[in-house]
Amino acid sequence: MAQYRRVSGSVGLITLQNPPVNALSASVRQGIVDSVKRALGDQKVKSVVICGQNGVFCGGADIREFGRQMSGPPLVPMIHDIEAANKPVVAAIEGSALGGGLELALGCHYRISHSKAKLGLPEVTLGLLPAAGGTQRLPRLIGVPAALNLITTGRHVTAAEALQLGILDHVTEHNTVDVAVKFALSVTGESLDGRRISSFSCAPLSDLDSLFEEAMLKARALQYFFFAQRAVGRWSTPSGARWDTSQPRPVRKAAVIGLGTMGRGITVALAQAGLSVVAVETHAKQLMEAKKAVPSMLKRGAVRGGTTIEPDSITYSETVQAVADVDLVIEAVFEDMALKEKVFQQLSIVCKPDTLLCTNTSSLDVDHLASQTRHPELVVGMHFFAPAHVMKLLEVVYGRRSSPAAVATAMQLGKKMGKVSVAVGNCRGFAGNRMLKRYLEQAFFLLEEGATPELVDRALEEFGFPMGVFRMSDLSGLDVGWRVRKADGLADTSLTGTSARVRQGCRYSPLGDLLCEHGRFGQKTGRGWYQYDKPGGRVAKSDPWLHNFLDEYRARHGLVPRCIDQQEVLERCLFVLINEGFQILEEGIAAGPEDIDAIYVFGYGWPRHRGGPMFYADMVGLERVVERLERYHQAHPNVPYLQPSGLLRRLVANGSPPIHKWRNVIKNRNSQL
Numbered sequence: 293m294a295q296y297r298r299v300s301g302s303v304g305l306i307t308l309q310n311p312p313v314n315a316l317s318a319s320v321r322q323g324i325v326d327s328v329k330r331a332l333g334d335q336k337v338k339s340v341v342i343c344g345q346n347g348v349f350c351g352g353a354d355i356r357e358f359g360r361q362m363s364g365p366p367l368v369p370m371i372h373d374i375e376a377a378n379k380p381v382v383a384a385i386e387g388s389a390l391g392g393g394l395e396l397a398l399g400c401h402y403r404i405s406h407s408k409a410k411l412g413l414p415e416v417t418l419g420l421l422p423a424a425g426g427t428q429r430l431p432r433l434i435g436v437p438a439a440l441n442l443i444t445t446g447r448h449v450t451a452a453e454a455l456q457l458g459i460l461d462h463v464t465e466h467n468t469v470d471v472a473v474k475f476a477l478s479v480t481g482e483s484l485d486g487r488r489i490s491s492f493s494c495a496p497l498s499d500l501d502s503l504f505e506e507a508m509l510k511a512r513a514l515q516y517f518f519f520a521q522r523a524v525g526r527w528s529t530p531s532g533a534r535w536d537t538s539q540p541r542p543v544r545k546a547a548v549i550g551l552g553t554m555g556r557g558i559t560v561a562l563a564q565a566g567l568s569v570v571a572v573e574t575h576a577k578q579l580m581e582a583k584k585a586v587p588s589m590l591k592r593g594a595v596r597g598g599t600t601i602e603p604d605s606i607t608y609s610e611t612v613q614a615v616a617d618v619d620l621v622i623e624a625v626f627e628d629m630a631l632k633e634k635v636f637q638q639l640s641i642v643c644k645p646d647t648l649l650c651t652n653t654s655s656l657d658v659d660h661l662a663s664q665t666r667h668p669e670l671v672v673g674m675h676f677f678a679p680a681h682v683m684k685l686l687e688v689v690y691g692r693r694s695s696p697a698a699v700a701t702a703m704q705l706g707k708k709m710g711k712v713s714v715a716v717g718n719c720r721g722f723a724g725n726r727m728l729k730r731y732l733e734q735a736f737f738l739l740e741e742g743a744t745p746e747l748v749d750r751a752l753e754e755f756g757f758p759m760g761v762f763r764m765s766d767l768s769g770l771d772v773g774w775r776v777r778k779a780d781g782l783a784d785t786s787l788t789g790t791s792a793r794v795r796q797g798c799r800y801s802p803l804g805d806l807l808c809e810h811g812r813f814g815q816k817t818g819r820g821w822y823q824y825d826k827p828g829g830r831v832a833k834s835d836p837w838l839h840n841f842l843d844e845y846r847a848r849h850g851l852v853p854r855c856i857d858q859q860e861v862l863e864r865c866l867f868v869l870i871n872e873g874f875q876i877l878e879e880g881i882a883a884g885p886e887d888i889d890a891i892y893v894f895g896y897g898w899p900r901h902r903g904g905p906m907f908y909a910d911m912v913g914l915e916r917v918v919e920r921l922e923r924y925h926q927a928h929p930n931v932p933y934l935q936p937s938g939l940l941r942r943l944v945a946n947g948s949p950p951i952h953k954w955r956n957v958i959k960n961r962n963s964q965l
C-alpha cells in the first residue's frame with residue numbers, strides 16, 4: 293500500500309509501504325494510483341513527492357507476484373499518469389531504486405537521491421526486460437549507449453554515477469525526503485514541458501548501427517562463452533583418452549608439499565572442497581607462518597561463503613613421510629627443477645603405489661618429473677593461478693605417460709574445488725603462459741619502438757582487460773620472469789651493440805631484465821614500470837625516471853621512437869597471442885578453441901564479453917588476422933612468431949569456417965599426421 297499525507301502546507305507526500313523493499317505489489321500500485329489522484333485533485337497541493345518507507349525507495353515489481361494472475365492497476369499507465377500530471381512530482385530516492393522502482397522514478401519530473409542509494413534496471417538478471425517504460429525513458433534521458441549498458445548488464449550504479457549519467461537531478465547527504473519536499477516547494481508552478489522524459493527525443497547518433505552491432509557481438513560472445521565454459525569439461529587428449537571413458541579415482545585425503553603462497557592457497561582450496569589435507573613444509577619458520585595464515589584464510593573464506601570448515605581437516609607436518617597414506621599429492625615447492633626432481637623421487641618412495649602425484653608448476657616439464665617416479669602414469673601437472681583458493685582456473689597438464697584415470701581424477705578434483713579445469717598437453721608454459729610470453733614480448737618491443745607503459749596499458753584496459761600488461765607485471769612481480777629468463781640463459785645485459793637485442797637469432801628486448809637490475813620488481817619494491825607511493829603500494833603513477841630510461845635506452849640502441857596508436861598495440865599484442873593459440877591447437881596441446889578461451893577468461897583477465905582470444909579472432913575475421921600478422925612480420929622479420937601459424941592459414945584456405953567448426957579442420961590435420 294501507500295500512505296498519503298500533506299506536508300509543508302502544499303506538498304502531497306506519497307510513501308510506498310511494502311516491507312522489506314517496497315516492491316510494487318498490487319496494493320502498492322493501487323495505493324499510488326489513489327494517492328496521485330488525491331494529490332492532483334487537492335487544490336491545496338501544488339507539488340508531490342514520492343518516497344519509500346524505512347529508507348528504501350523501491351526494489352521494483354513484486355517478484356512474488358510473477359506467474360500469478362495479474363490483479364490491481366497495471367504499472368505502465370500508472371507511471372504514465374504520474375508523468376502526465378500537471379503538478380511537479382519529485383522522486384525521493386533512498387536505499388534502492390531498481391527495476392520498476394527506477395521506472396517509477398523516471399516517470400517523475402525530478403529525481404533526488406541520497407548519496408548511498410543504488411539505482412539500476414536489473415531485469416535482465418531475472419530474464420526480463422524493463423517493461424514499465426525503462427527501455428524507452430532511460431535512453432531518452434541519458435542516451436542510447438549508456439542506457440544500453442545499464443539495461444543489458446543489469447548493473448546497479450551508485451548515486452554519484454547516476455548523477456553523472458544524468459539520471460538524477462540532485463544527490464544529497466542529508467534527509468532525502470526533507471530535501472525533496474523543499475525542492476518540490478521550490479519548483480511549484482514551474483512549467484513541466486521539459487520534464488516529461490517520454491516527450492524527449494533520443495539524441496541522434498551517427499554510429500547507431502555500429503553501436504547495436506557491438507552490443508550484438510557482446511551478446512554472441514557471452515552466449516559462446518557460456519557453452520565454452522561447459523565444453524572444457526568434455527576433455528580429450530591426442531592419445532584418445534576422453535572424459536566419458538575415463539574413470540576418476542576417489543580422492544578423500546590429499547597432501548600439499550611446500551607451504552609458500554601457492555601451497556597455502558591450494559591447501560585452503562582442498563579443505564574448502566571437503567578433503568582432509570596433510571600440509572607439509574620442511575622449513576620450520578615457513579611452517580609456523582603457514583599454520584597461522586591458512587586458518588585465517590579459511591575463516592575469511594567461510595565468512596564470505598557462509599560455510600563452515602572442520603578445523604581439524606588439515607594436519608601439518610615438517611616431513612614428507614606424513615603423506616604415506618594420502619590418495620593424491622600436490623607438490624607446490626619453489627619453481628626449480630632440481631628441487632622438484634628431489635621431491636618427486638622422495639614421494640615415489642614414501643607414497644602408496646597408487647597415489648596420484650601432481651606438480652603445481654607454471655612451465656616445467658611434467659614428463660621429466662614423471663620420469664623421476666616409479667609410476668609415471670600417475671603423474672600430472674596441476675597449474676593453479678594465484679591466489680590459488682580464489683582464482684577459478686586450473687590447467688591440468690597431462691604428460692606423455694599420464695593415464696586417463698590420472699587426468700580424470702585431477703579434472704574432477706579441480707571441479708570439486710570450484711575450479712574450471714582445462715586439460716592441456718605438456719609443453720613449455722603449457723597453453724596460458726606460452727601464449728602470454730608472446731604478448732609480453734610484443735609489449736616490450738612496443739616500448740622500444742616509442743610506446744609508453746601508459747599507452748599500452750590504456751589500449752588493453754579499454755579493450756576490457758582489468759589491467760594492462762605493465763600494471764599486471766608490476767602486480768605479479770618483474771623478478772618472476774627475470775628468474776626464468778636467467779635460468780634459460782637469456783637475461784644477459786652485458787651484451788652490447790646489436791647482440792644486446794637478439795637471442796638465438798630472434799629479436800629480444802632486455803628491458804625487463806634491465807629494470808630488475810635496477811631493483812625495480814614492481815609493486816613489492818614500490819618501483820617497476822610505474823612508481824608507487826611505497827613498497828607494496830597499489831596505485832600506479834607514471835614515472836618520469838622510466839620515461840628517461842626508455843629515451844636513453846632507445847638512443848643507446850639507435851632506435852628512433854615513432855608514434856604508435858592503440859590499434860597497433862591491440863593488434864601486435866593480441867594477434868601474436870592468438871597466433872600462438874592456433875599453434876597450440878595445431879600441436880594438440882589444447883583440444884579445441886574453447887579450452888584456450890576458458891583459460892584466458894578465467895586465468896588472464898580476458899574480457900568475457902569478448903569471448904576469449906580464439907572467439908575474438910573469429911569475430912575479427914581470420915583473413916584479417918592473417919593479413920595483419922603478415923604485415924607485422926614483414927616489418928619485424930626477426931620475430932618469427934608473427935608469421936601466421938599453419939592452422940590459421942589452413943582455416944582461411946578452408947573459407948574461414950566459424951569457430952564451432954574449427955575442430956573438424958584440426959581433426960583432419962591430425963588424422964593425416
Ligand SMILES: CCC[C@H](O)CC(=O)SCCNC(=O)CCNC(=O)[C@H](O)C(C)(C)COP(=O)([O-])OP(=O)([O-])OC[C@H]1O[C@@H](n2cnc3c(N)ncnc32)[C@H](O)[C@@H]1OP(=O)([O-])[O-]
Pocket residue numbers: 312313315351352353354355356367388390391392393395414415418420421422423424426
Ligand atoms: C512490467 C515490468 C516491470 C519491471 O520492469 C520488472 C521489475 O521490476 S523486476 C524486479 C527488478 N528488481 C530487482 O531485481 C531487485 C531485486 N532485489 C535486490 O536486488 C535486493 O533485494 C535489494 C538491492 C533491493 C535489497 O538488497 P538487500 O538489502 O541485500 O536485501 P535482500 O536481497 O536480502 O532482500 C530482502 C528481502 O526483500 C525481498 N525482495 C527483494 N526484492 C524484491 C522484489 N522486487 N520483489 C519481492 N521481494 C523482493 C527478498 O526476497 C528478501 O525477502 P526475505 O523474505 O527477507 O528473504
